Amino acid sequence: MWRQCVQRSCFHFSSCLMKKSRTPAEQRWLQRQLRDPYVKASHQNNFRCRSAFKLLEIDDQFRLLQPGHSVVDCGAAPGAWSQVAVQRVNSAGTDPELPRGTVVGIDLLNIPPLDGARLLSCHDVTDPATQAKLLELLPAGRAHVILSDMAPNASGFRDMDHEKLITMCLSLIDLAEKILQPSGSLLCKYWDGALAGTLQGQLCGAFGSVRSLKPHASRKDSAERYFLARMYRKPVR
Template identity: 75%
Template sequence: MLPVTLPSLQIMFSLLHRRFFHSSSRLPKKKRIAEQRWLARQSNDPYVKASHALNFRCRSAFKLLEIDDKFRLLQPGCGVVDCGAAPGAWSQVAVHRVNSAGTESTLRRGTVVGIDLLNIPPLDGAHFLSSHDVADPATHAKLPDLLPGGRAHVLLSDMAPNASGFRELDHERLVGLCSFLLDLAEKILRPGGSLLCKYWDGALACQLQDKLCLVFGSVQSLKPNASRKDSAERYFLARNYRKPVKG
Protein backbone atom coordinates (compact mmCIF):
# COMPACT_ATOMS: atom_id res chain seq x y z
CA MET A 1 0.00 0.00 0.00
CA LEU A 2 1.17 3.50 -0.80
CA PRO A 3 2.12 5.63 2.22
CA VAL A 4 -0.43 8.43 2.74
CA THR A 5 1.85 11.47 2.77
CA LEU A 6 0.69 15.09 2.72
CA PRO A 7 1.58 15.55 -0.99
CA SER A 8 -0.30 12.38 -1.99
CA LEU A 9 -3.36 13.56 -0.03
CA GLN A 10 -3.15 16.90 -1.81
CA ILE A 11 -3.03 15.17 -5.21
CA MET A 12 -6.01 12.95 -4.28
CA PHE A 13 -7.94 15.97 -3.11
CA SER A 14 -7.24 17.90 -6.29
CA LEU A 15 -8.28 14.91 -8.46
CA LEU A 16 -11.53 14.54 -6.51
CA HIS A 17 -12.12 18.27 -6.72
CA ARG A 18 -11.66 18.17 -10.49
CA ARG A 19 -13.90 15.13 -10.77
CA PHE A 20 -16.76 16.71 -8.86
CA PHE A 21 -16.52 20.39 -9.70
CA HIS A 22 -14.96 20.59 -13.14
CA SER A 23 -15.98 17.46 -14.97
CA SER A 24 -18.43 18.36 -17.72
CA SER A 25 -19.86 14.83 -17.55
CA ARG A 26 -21.50 15.80 -14.26
CA LEU A 27 -23.25 18.78 -15.84
CA PRO A 28 -26.92 18.40 -16.75
CA LYS A 29 -27.34 17.33 -20.42
CA LYS A 30 -28.57 20.77 -21.60
CA LYS A 31 -25.57 22.52 -20.04
CA ARG A 32 -23.17 19.94 -21.43
CA ILE A 33 -24.52 20.51 -24.95
CA ALA A 34 -24.26 24.30 -24.47
CA GLU A 35 -20.66 23.90 -23.25
CA GLN A 36 -19.77 21.72 -26.27
CA ARG A 37 -21.37 24.28 -28.64
CA TRP A 38 -19.38 27.07 -26.96
CA LEU A 39 -16.12 25.13 -27.30
CA ALA A 40 -16.84 24.38 -30.98
CA ARG A 41 -17.67 28.03 -31.64
CA GLN A 42 -14.50 29.19 -29.88
CA SER A 43 -12.26 26.81 -31.81
CA ASN A 44 -13.74 27.94 -35.16
CA ASP A 45 -13.73 31.65 -34.40
CA PRO A 46 -11.08 33.59 -36.39
CA TYR A 47 -11.07 36.39 -33.79
CA VAL A 48 -10.29 33.92 -31.00
CA LYS A 49 -7.40 32.54 -33.09
CA ALA A 50 -6.13 36.03 -33.90
CA SER A 51 -6.35 37.13 -30.26
CA HIS A 52 -4.13 34.18 -29.26
CA ALA A 53 -1.68 34.97 -32.06
CA LEU A 54 -1.47 38.66 -31.08
CA ASN A 55 -1.46 38.05 -27.32
CA PHE A 56 -4.72 39.83 -26.63
CA ARG A 57 -6.40 38.75 -23.45
CA CYS A 58 -9.67 38.11 -25.30
CA ARG A 59 -11.32 38.51 -28.70
CA SER A 60 -13.18 41.70 -27.69
CA ALA A 61 -9.94 43.60 -28.46
CA PHE A 62 -10.92 43.45 -32.14
CA LYS A 63 -14.21 45.27 -31.53
CA LEU A 64 -12.38 48.27 -30.08
CA LEU A 65 -9.62 48.12 -32.73
CA GLU A 66 -12.25 48.15 -35.47
CA ILE A 67 -14.20 51.07 -33.96
CA ASP A 68 -11.04 53.02 -33.20
CA ASP A 69 -9.61 52.46 -36.70
CA LYS A 70 -12.73 54.12 -38.06
CA PHE A 71 -13.30 56.93 -35.53
CA ARG A 72 -9.78 57.62 -34.12
CA LEU A 73 -10.88 58.09 -30.52
CA LEU A 74 -7.65 56.92 -28.91
CA GLN A 75 -4.83 59.34 -29.69
CA PRO A 76 -1.35 59.45 -28.09
CA GLY A 77 -1.58 61.51 -24.88
CA CYS A 78 -5.28 60.81 -24.24
CA GLY A 79 -6.67 59.93 -20.81
CA VAL A 80 -8.92 56.85 -20.98
CA VAL A 81 -11.18 55.19 -18.41
CA ASP A 82 -12.08 51.59 -19.32
CA CYS A 83 -15.19 50.41 -17.43
CA GLY A 84 -15.68 46.66 -17.10
CA ALA A 85 -12.04 46.17 -18.06
CA ALA A 86 -11.40 42.53 -17.04
CA PRO A 87 -9.59 40.57 -18.33
CA GLY A 88 -7.98 43.61 -19.97
CA ALA A 89 -8.05 43.30 -23.78
CA TRP A 90 -9.61 46.76 -24.35
CA SER A 91 -7.04 48.21 -21.97
CA GLN A 92 -4.28 46.52 -24.00
CA VAL A 93 -5.59 48.30 -27.12
CA ALA A 94 -5.96 51.61 -25.25
CA VAL A 95 -2.43 51.41 -23.74
CA HIS A 96 -0.98 50.89 -27.20
CA ARG A 97 -2.98 53.61 -28.92
CA VAL A 98 -2.61 56.38 -26.30
CA ASN A 99 1.03 55.40 -25.61
CA SER A 100 0.46 55.13 -21.86
CA ALA A 101 3.38 52.70 -21.44
CA GLY A 102 5.63 55.30 -23.10
CA THR A 103 6.80 52.83 -25.77
CA GLU A 104 6.97 55.57 -28.42
CA SER A 105 9.36 58.15 -26.99
CA THR A 106 8.51 60.77 -29.65
CA LEU A 107 4.77 60.69 -28.91
CA ARG A 108 2.81 62.13 -26.00
CA ARG A 109 2.20 59.71 -23.16
CA GLY A 110 -1.42 58.98 -22.26
CA THR A 111 -3.15 57.42 -19.25
CA VAL A 112 -5.33 54.34 -18.97
CA VAL A 113 -7.40 53.50 -15.90
CA GLY A 114 -9.41 50.27 -15.87
CA ILE A 115 -12.23 49.39 -13.47
CA ASP A 116 -13.90 46.04 -12.84
CA LEU A 117 -15.80 44.12 -10.19
CA LEU A 118 -13.36 41.27 -10.94
CA ASN A 119 -9.61 41.08 -10.65
CA ILE A 120 -7.79 42.57 -13.67
CA PRO A 121 -4.30 41.09 -14.13
CA PRO A 122 -1.65 43.86 -14.16
CA LEU A 123 -0.70 45.50 -17.48
CA ASP A 124 2.22 47.82 -18.11
CA GLY A 125 0.86 51.31 -18.83
CA ALA A 126 -2.50 50.81 -17.12
CA HIS A 127 -3.69 51.51 -13.59
CA PHE A 128 -6.38 49.04 -12.57
CA LEU A 129 -9.07 49.38 -9.95
CA SER A 130 -9.99 45.72 -9.46
CA SER A 131 -12.93 44.82 -7.19
CA HIS A 132 -14.48 48.23 -7.88
CA ASP A 133 -18.04 48.91 -8.98
CA VAL A 134 -18.56 51.52 -11.71
CA ALA A 135 -21.93 52.31 -10.14
CA ASP A 136 -20.36 53.19 -6.80
CA PRO A 137 -19.68 56.91 -6.11
CA ALA A 138 -16.64 55.80 -4.05
CA THR A 139 -15.10 54.47 -7.29
CA HIS A 140 -15.86 57.76 -9.08
CA ALA A 141 -14.15 59.66 -6.27
CA LYS A 142 -10.84 57.84 -6.90
CA LEU A 143 -10.62 58.72 -10.59
CA PRO A 144 -9.70 62.43 -10.67
CA ASP A 145 -6.42 61.71 -8.84
CA LEU A 146 -5.51 59.06 -11.42
CA LEU A 147 -6.13 61.22 -14.50
CA PRO A 148 -3.99 64.15 -15.67
CA GLY A 149 -5.96 67.32 -14.91
CA GLY A 150 -8.54 65.09 -13.21
CA ARG A 151 -10.34 64.45 -16.51
CA ALA A 152 -10.49 61.83 -19.29
CA HIS A 153 -10.78 62.32 -23.05
CA VAL A 154 -12.47 58.96 -23.58
CA LEU A 155 -14.78 56.83 -21.47
CA LEU A 156 -15.02 53.22 -22.64
CA SER A 157 -17.48 50.65 -21.38
CA ASP A 158 -17.69 47.03 -22.41
CA MET A 159 -19.44 46.27 -19.11
CA ALA A 160 -21.89 43.41 -19.03
CA PRO A 161 -23.84 42.08 -16.07
CA ASN A 162 -23.89 38.30 -15.56
CA ALA A 163 -26.44 37.04 -18.07
CA SER A 164 -29.64 35.76 -16.46
CA GLY A 165 -30.74 34.09 -19.69
CA PHE A 166 -33.80 36.38 -19.86
CA ARG A 167 -33.10 38.71 -22.75
CA GLU A 168 -35.32 41.61 -21.64
CA LEU A 169 -34.05 41.51 -18.05
CA ASP A 170 -30.40 41.44 -19.17
CA HIS A 171 -31.11 44.32 -21.56
CA GLU A 172 -32.65 46.41 -18.75
CA ARG A 173 -29.77 45.67 -16.37
CA LEU A 174 -27.17 46.71 -18.93
CA VAL A 175 -29.06 49.90 -19.83
CA GLY A 176 -29.16 50.61 -16.07
CA LEU A 177 -25.36 50.23 -15.89
CA CYS A 178 -24.95 52.55 -18.90
CA SER A 179 -26.92 55.22 -17.05
CA PHE A 180 -24.24 55.25 -14.34
CA LEU A 181 -21.77 56.14 -17.08
CA LEU A 182 -23.59 59.42 -17.56
CA ASP A 183 -23.01 60.27 -13.87
CA LEU A 184 -19.39 59.29 -14.29
CA ALA A 185 -19.05 61.39 -17.47
CA GLU A 186 -20.31 64.43 -15.58
CA LYS A 187 -17.52 63.99 -13.02
CA ILE A 188 -14.57 63.09 -15.22
CA LEU A 189 -15.15 63.55 -18.96
CA ARG A 190 -13.56 66.58 -20.65
CA PRO A 191 -15.77 68.86 -22.73
CA GLY A 192 -15.52 67.52 -26.30
CA GLY A 193 -14.77 64.01 -24.96
CA SER A 194 -16.21 60.69 -26.17
CA LEU A 195 -18.08 57.77 -24.66
CA LEU A 196 -18.19 54.31 -26.22
CA CYS A 197 -20.54 51.94 -24.40
CA LYS A 198 -21.90 48.49 -25.01
CA TYR A 199 -25.62 47.80 -24.76
CA TRP A 200 -27.84 44.85 -25.57
CA ASP A 201 -30.49 45.93 -28.02
CA GLY A 202 -34.06 46.12 -26.74
CA ALA A 203 -36.96 48.32 -25.78
CA LEU A 204 -34.97 50.78 -23.65
CA ALA A 205 -32.20 51.45 -26.18
CA CYS A 206 -34.00 54.53 -27.57
CA GLN A 207 -34.34 56.01 -24.06
CA LEU A 208 -30.63 55.53 -23.47
CA GLN A 209 -29.85 57.11 -26.84
CA ASP A 210 -32.09 60.10 -25.97
CA LYS A 211 -30.24 60.59 -22.66
CA LEU A 212 -26.90 60.48 -24.47
CA CYS A 213 -28.15 62.97 -27.09
CA LEU A 214 -28.87 65.50 -24.30
CA VAL A 215 -25.19 65.77 -23.39
CA PHE A 216 -23.30 64.70 -26.51
CA GLY A 217 -23.14 66.47 -29.86
CA SER A 218 -23.50 63.23 -31.83
CA VAL A 219 -24.61 59.70 -30.95
CA GLN A 220 -24.55 56.67 -33.21
CA SER A 221 -25.21 52.98 -32.80
CA LEU A 222 -22.54 50.56 -34.05
CA LYS A 223 -22.24 46.82 -34.60
CA PRO A 224 -18.58 46.00 -35.28
CA ASN A 225 -17.85 42.95 -37.46
CA ALA A 226 -16.09 41.32 -34.51
CA SER A 227 -19.34 41.38 -32.53
CA ARG A 228 -21.11 38.05 -33.01
CA LYS A 229 -23.99 38.31 -35.48
CA ASP A 230 -26.33 36.27 -33.28
CA SER A 231 -25.78 38.51 -30.25
CA ALA A 232 -27.93 41.51 -29.29
CA GLU A 233 -24.71 43.36 -28.48
CA ARG A 234 -24.28 46.83 -29.98
CA TYR A 235 -22.32 49.95 -29.01
CA PHE A 236 -23.30 53.58 -28.69
CA LEU A 237 -20.57 55.96 -29.73
CA ALA A 238 -21.31 59.40 -28.28
CA ARG A 239 -18.97 62.25 -29.22
CA ASN A 240 -18.42 65.88 -28.38
CA TYR A 241 -19.46 65.93 -24.71
CA ARG A 242 -20.95 69.07 -23.29
CA LYS A 243 -21.73 69.59 -19.63
CA PRO A 244 -25.39 68.92 -18.74
CA VAL A 245 -27.47 72.02 -18.14
CA LYS A 246 -28.96 71.85 -14.62
CA GLY A 247 -32.42 73.03 -13.78
Protein backbone atom coordinates (compact mmCIF):
# COMPACT_ATOMS: atom_id res chain seq x y z
CA MET A 1 0.00 0.00 0.00
CA TRP A 2 2.75 2.47 0.94
CA ARG A 3 4.51 1.85 -2.38
CA GLN A 4 1.31 2.55 -4.31
CA CYS A 5 0.96 5.85 -2.46
CA VAL A 6 4.48 6.82 -3.50
CA GLN A 7 3.95 5.82 -7.12
CA ARG A 8 0.62 7.64 -7.48
CA SER A 9 1.63 10.89 -5.87
CA CYS A 10 2.83 13.98 -7.76
CA PHE A 11 3.85 17.25 -6.15
CA HIS A 12 5.55 20.28 -7.74
CA PHE A 13 7.63 22.75 -5.75
CA SER A 14 7.14 26.43 -6.55
CA SER A 15 9.48 27.68 -9.25
CA CYS A 16 10.53 30.57 -7.02
CA LEU A 17 12.36 28.08 -4.80
CA MET A 18 14.67 27.29 -7.69
CA LYS A 19 15.18 30.93 -8.74
CA LYS A 20 16.08 32.23 -5.28
CA SER A 21 19.83 32.53 -4.68
CA ARG A 22 21.04 29.62 -2.56
CA THR A 23 24.31 28.17 -1.37
CA PRO A 24 25.60 25.02 -3.13
CA ALA A 25 24.65 22.92 -0.10
CA GLU A 26 21.12 24.34 -0.14
CA GLN A 27 20.84 23.68 -3.87
CA ARG A 28 21.93 20.04 -3.36
CA TRP A 29 19.37 19.62 -0.59
CA LEU A 30 16.62 21.12 -2.72
CA GLN A 31 17.48 18.92 -5.70
CA ARG A 32 17.37 15.87 -3.47
CA GLN A 33 13.96 16.92 -2.18
CA LEU A 34 12.68 17.43 -5.72
CA ARG A 35 13.81 13.95 -6.76
CA ASP A 36 12.60 12.20 -3.62
CA PRO A 37 9.35 10.28 -4.27
CA TYR A 38 8.64 10.05 -0.53
CA VAL A 39 8.73 13.83 -0.15
CA LYS A 40 6.21 14.09 -2.99
CA ALA A 41 4.11 11.31 -1.48
CA SER A 42 4.04 12.96 1.94
CA HIS A 43 2.54 16.12 0.42
CA GLN A 44 0.06 14.19 -1.67
CA ASN A 45 -1.13 12.14 1.31
CA ASN A 46 -1.07 15.01 3.82
CA PHE A 47 1.64 13.52 6.01
CA ARG A 48 3.72 16.00 7.93
CA CYS A 49 7.01 14.57 6.64
CA ARG A 50 8.41 11.69 4.58
CA SER A 51 9.26 9.60 7.66
CA ALA A 52 5.62 8.47 7.74
CA PHE A 53 6.46 5.99 4.97
CA LYS A 54 9.13 4.30 7.07
CA LEU A 55 6.57 3.45 9.73
CA LEU A 56 3.92 2.51 7.16
CA GLU A 57 6.29 0.03 5.52
CA ILE A 58 7.34 -1.53 8.82
CA ASP A 59 3.76 -1.75 10.06
CA ASP A 60 2.51 -3.25 6.80
CA GLN A 61 5.08 -6.02 7.24
CA PHE A 62 4.90 -6.65 10.98
CA ARG A 63 1.42 -5.42 12.02
CA LEU A 64 2.57 -3.58 15.12
CA LEU A 65 -0.32 -1.13 15.26
CA GLN A 66 -3.73 -2.69 15.70
CA PRO A 67 -7.13 -1.05 16.34
CA GLY A 68 -7.51 -0.50 20.07
CA HIS A 69 -3.78 -0.44 20.81
CA SER A 70 -2.13 2.18 23.01
CA VAL A 71 0.95 3.79 21.46
CA VAL A 72 3.62 6.15 22.79
CA ASP A 73 5.47 8.10 20.07
CA CYS A 74 8.80 9.44 21.39
CA GLY A 75 10.41 12.30 19.50
CA ALA A 76 7.08 12.82 17.78
CA ALA A 77 7.55 16.28 16.20
CA PRO A 78 6.36 17.24 13.66
CA GLY A 79 3.88 14.38 14.07
CA ALA A 80 4.12 12.12 11.00
CA TRP A 81 4.52 8.89 12.97
CA SER A 82 1.69 9.93 15.27
CA GLN A 83 -0.47 10.49 12.16
CA VAL A 84 0.19 6.91 11.05
CA ALA A 85 -0.45 5.57 14.55
CA VAL A 86 -3.76 7.46 14.82
CA GLN A 87 -4.92 5.87 11.57
CA ARG A 88 -3.78 2.36 12.42
CA VAL A 89 -5.05 2.12 16.02
CA ASN A 90 -8.26 4.08 15.28
CA SER A 91 -7.58 6.56 18.09
CA ALA A 92 -9.69 9.26 16.38
CA GLY A 93 -12.63 6.84 16.25
CA THR A 94 -12.83 7.12 12.46
CA ASP A 95 -14.24 3.59 12.19
CA PRO A 96 -16.95 3.13 14.85
CA GLU A 97 -16.95 -0.62 14.19
CA LEU A 98 -13.37 -1.00 15.44
CA PRO A 99 -11.88 -0.65 18.93
CA ARG A 100 -10.59 2.84 19.65
CA GLY A 101 -6.92 3.10 20.56
CA THR A 102 -4.77 5.72 22.24
CA VAL A 103 -1.80 7.68 20.85
CA VAL A 104 0.42 9.85 23.02
CA GLY A 105 3.17 11.89 21.34
CA ILE A 106 6.13 13.36 23.23
CA ASP A 107 8.86 15.74 22.13
CA LEU A 108 11.17 18.43 23.44
CA LEU A 109 9.87 20.53 20.53
CA ASN A 110 6.36 21.77 19.87
CA ILE A 111 4.07 19.25 18.14
CA PRO A 112 1.21 20.82 16.15
CA PRO A 113 -2.24 19.61 17.30
CA LEU A 114 -3.38 16.29 15.84
CA ASP A 115 -6.89 14.90 16.08
CA GLY A 116 -6.83 11.54 17.83
CA ALA A 117 -3.51 12.08 19.63
CA ARG A 118 -2.66 13.46 23.03
CA LEU A 119 0.51 15.49 22.69
CA LEU A 120 3.10 16.34 25.33
CA SER A 121 5.07 19.13 23.66
CA CYS A 122 8.20 20.50 25.34
CA HIS A 123 8.50 17.36 27.47
CA ASP A 124 11.53 15.14 28.07
CA VAL A 125 10.59 11.46 27.89
CA THR A 126 13.30 10.61 30.45
CA ASP A 127 11.85 13.04 33.02
CA PRO A 128 9.95 11.25 35.83
CA ALA A 129 7.26 13.96 35.66
CA THR A 130 6.68 13.19 31.97
CA GLN A 131 6.55 9.47 32.71
CA ALA A 132 3.96 10.13 35.44
CA LYS A 133 1.81 11.97 32.87
CA LEU A 134 2.13 8.99 30.53
CA LEU A 135 0.83 6.66 33.22
CA GLU A 136 -2.21 8.93 33.56
CA LEU A 137 -2.91 9.17 29.83
CA LEU A 138 -2.47 5.49 28.92
CA PRO A 139 -5.37 3.10 29.59
CA ALA A 140 -4.44 1.10 32.70
CA GLY A 141 -1.08 2.90 32.54
CA ARG A 142 0.28 0.56 29.87
CA ALA A 143 1.23 0.81 26.19
CA HIS A 144 1.19 -1.91 23.56
CA VAL A 145 3.86 -0.17 21.47
CA ILE A 146 6.63 2.38 22.03
CA LEU A 147 7.78 4.15 18.87
CA SER A 148 10.89 6.29 18.60
CA ASP A 149 12.13 8.21 15.58
CA MET A 150 13.95 10.66 17.84
CA ALA A 151 17.53 11.71 17.25
CA PRO A 152 19.94 14.29 18.72
CA ASN A 153 20.80 17.48 16.89
CA ALA A 154 23.69 16.59 14.60
CA SER A 155 27.04 17.92 15.79
CA GLY A 156 28.94 16.94 12.66
CA PHE A 157 30.98 14.41 14.61
CA ARG A 158 29.62 11.03 13.57
CA ASP A 159 30.89 8.97 16.50
CA MET A 160 29.60 11.49 19.03
CA ASP A 161 26.17 11.66 17.39
CA HIS A 162 26.04 7.86 17.20
CA GLU A 163 26.80 7.57 20.92
CA LYS A 164 24.16 10.16 21.82
CA LEU A 165 21.46 8.34 19.85
CA ILE A 166 22.39 4.97 21.34
CA THR A 167 22.09 6.53 24.81
CA MET A 168 18.64 7.85 23.89
CA CYS A 169 17.59 4.39 22.70
CA LEU A 170 18.86 2.78 25.91
CA SER A 171 16.66 5.18 27.88
CA LEU A 172 13.67 3.66 26.08
CA ILE A 173 14.40 0.29 27.68
CA ASP A 174 14.04 2.00 31.07
CA LEU A 175 10.80 3.59 29.85
CA ALA A 176 9.53 0.19 28.72
CA GLU A 177 9.98 -1.14 32.24
CA LYS A 178 7.57 1.53 33.47
CA ILE A 179 4.87 1.59 30.78
CA LEU A 180 5.14 -1.29 28.29
CA GLN A 181 2.79 -4.19 28.79
CA PRO A 182 4.04 -7.81 28.68
CA SER A 183 4.56 -8.98 25.07
CA GLY A 184 4.60 -5.35 23.91
CA SER A 185 6.85 -3.93 21.17
CA LEU A 186 9.49 -1.22 20.80
CA LEU A 187 10.57 0.30 17.48
CA CYS A 188 13.51 2.69 17.69
CA LYS A 189 15.80 4.46 15.25
CA TYR A 190 19.54 4.18 15.65
CA TRP A 191 22.58 5.13 13.61
CA ASP A 192 24.79 2.19 12.77
CA GLY A 193 28.17 2.20 14.44
CA ALA A 194 30.38 0.72 17.11
CA LEU A 195 27.76 0.78 19.89
CA ALA A 196 24.89 -0.74 17.90
CA GLY A 197 25.80 -4.18 19.25
CA THR A 198 25.58 -2.90 22.82
CA LEU A 199 22.07 -1.60 22.19
CA GLN A 200 21.06 -4.84 20.50
CA GLY A 201 22.35 -6.84 23.46
CA GLN A 202 20.34 -4.75 25.92
CA LEU A 203 17.21 -5.15 23.81
CA CYS A 204 17.73 -8.92 23.60
CA GLY A 205 17.81 -9.00 27.39
CA ALA A 206 14.34 -7.44 27.59
CA PHE A 207 12.58 -8.72 24.46
CA GLY A 208 12.04 -12.16 23.00
CA SER A 209 12.68 -11.05 19.41
CA VAL A 210 14.99 -8.30 18.10
CA ARG A 211 15.75 -7.51 14.46
CA SER A 212 17.42 -4.69 12.56
CA LEU A 213 15.51 -3.05 9.70
CA LYS A 214 16.29 -0.61 6.90
CA PRO A 215 13.01 0.50 5.29
CA HIS A 216 13.00 1.54 1.64
CA ALA A 217 12.10 5.10 2.64
CA SER A 218 15.32 5.36 4.64
CA ARG A 219 17.90 6.91 2.33
CA LYS A 220 20.55 4.43 1.15
CA ASP A 221 23.44 6.75 1.99
CA SER A 222 22.24 7.19 5.58
CA ALA A 223 23.51 5.21 8.59
CA GLU A 224 19.92 5.21 9.86
CA ARG A 225 18.44 1.86 10.82
CA TYR A 226 15.70 0.64 13.15
CA PHE A 227 15.58 -2.00 15.84
CA LEU A 228 12.24 -3.76 16.11
CA ALA A 229 12.01 -5.47 19.50
CA ARG A 230 8.94 -7.61 20.24
CA MET A 231 7.59 -9.87 23.00
CA TYR A 232 8.62 -7.68 25.91
CA ARG A 233 9.56 -9.42 29.13
CA LYS A 234 10.44 -7.33 32.16
CA PRO A 235 14.16 -7.79 32.81
CA VAL A 236 15.31 -9.27 36.10
CA ARG A 237 17.26 -6.75 38.19
